[in-house]
Amino acid sequence: MPSVSKNAVFLNIPYDSNFRSLYLAYIVGLTHLGLEPRATLGIPGGSRRLDRILELIKSCRYSIHDLSRVELDRAAPRVPRFNMPFELGLAVTWSQLNPTRHTWFVCEAENRRLLKSLSDLNGTDPNIHDGTVEGVMRELGNAFVRDRAMPTMPRMMNAYRVVSRKAEEIQRDAGGQSLFEARTFNGLCFAARVAADL
Amino acid sequence: MSTSVKLRTAVPSVSEFGKSLGLSEKRQKSLISLVKRDSAAGQFVASRKPDGRIAETVRSEKVSRAKR
Numbered sequence: 001m002p003s004v005s006k007n008a009v010f011l012n013i014p015y016d017s018n019f020r021s022l023y024l025a026y027i028v029g030l031t032h033l034g035l036e037p038r039a040t041l042g043i044p045g046g047s048r049r050l051d052r053i054l055e056l057i058k059s060c061r062y063s064i065h066d067l068s069r070v071e072l073d074r075a076a077p078r079v080p081r082f083n084m085p086f087e088l089g090l091a092v093t094w095s096q097l098n099p100t101r102h103t104w105f106v107c108e109a110e111n112r113r114l115l116k117s118l119s120d121l122n123g124t125d126p127n128i129h130d131g132t133v134e135g136v137m138r139e140l141g142n143a144f145v146r147d148r149a150m151p152t153m154p155r156m157m158n159a160y161r162v163v164s165r166k167a168e169e170i171q172r173d174a175g176g177q178s179l180f181e182a183r184t185f186n187g188l189c190f191a192a193r194v195a196a197d198l
Numbered sequence: 199m200s201t202s203v204k205l206r207t208a209v210p211s212v213s214e215f216g217k218s219l220g221l222s223e224k225r226q227k228s229l230i231s232l233v234k235r236d237s238a239a240g241q242f243v244a245s246r247k248p249d250g251r252i253a254e255t256v257r258s259e260k261v262s263r264a265k266r
Binding site for chain 1: 201202203204205207208209210212215216218219220221225226228229230232233234
């Protein structure tokens with residue numbers, strides 16, 4: 001049985017430039033709460049990719065799945081992005097089999113849309129972030145509660161502004177070509193932790 | 199699916215967090231400097247007291263040079 005990182009959160013969200021602000025919001029919000037985001041960025045393709053994704057999910061105490069952008073790809077062939085719902089399914093199954101080892105959350109931008117797109121989850125409550133940075137921060141604060149040292153919204157937003165302003169510089173520091181690479185992701189997470197203390 | 203979980207683990211320190219991400223000390227220092235370096239207002243909050251009040255600020259080098 002793999003060991004579980006008690007602060008680790010598997011982050012299953014879109015990794016593209018249109019999702020930049022919410023991507024950074026998730027990173028900043030989770031680190032501000034004292035949690036450690038983990039992503040599939042950097043896991044290579046091939047026959048072992050699924051094994052590595054599953055190992056990553058198993059090693060995380062929590063997972064967050066943002067299904068607000070499960071849509072047709074803009075480039076041909078125009079196929080829907082199935083990876084995110086698939087990875088949610090992996091996390092749900094792992095949690096069902098090991099309820100004390102993993103807890104998952106689903107996020108959406110629009111209220112009640114999940115009732116139609118993923119009716120298997122009817123009866124459970126997704127976290128609705130309205131597609132905004134403040135909404136993501138709010139829902140992360142609703143999902144993960146601390147008795148002490150609970151960050152305030154103004155401080156989280158201040159950290160977000162710092163990280164957002166510095167994001168491309170952090171990318172260059174990592175030698176990355178986009179914000180959605182493993183080394184840049186780790187740099188952003190660390191920068192968000194530093195910004196949380198500002 | 200849980201609607202809310204209570205976190206009981208400690209918030210990791212910056213260096214602990216950097217270590218868990220696999221960042222070298224050199225890269226951690228570089229990123230800390232990058233995040234804290236220069237702001238439009240000329241200051242960054244360097245640290246806060248437990249009650250949230252600002253304990254220490256860091257002045258922007260650019261502002262300092264302009265004022266000389």
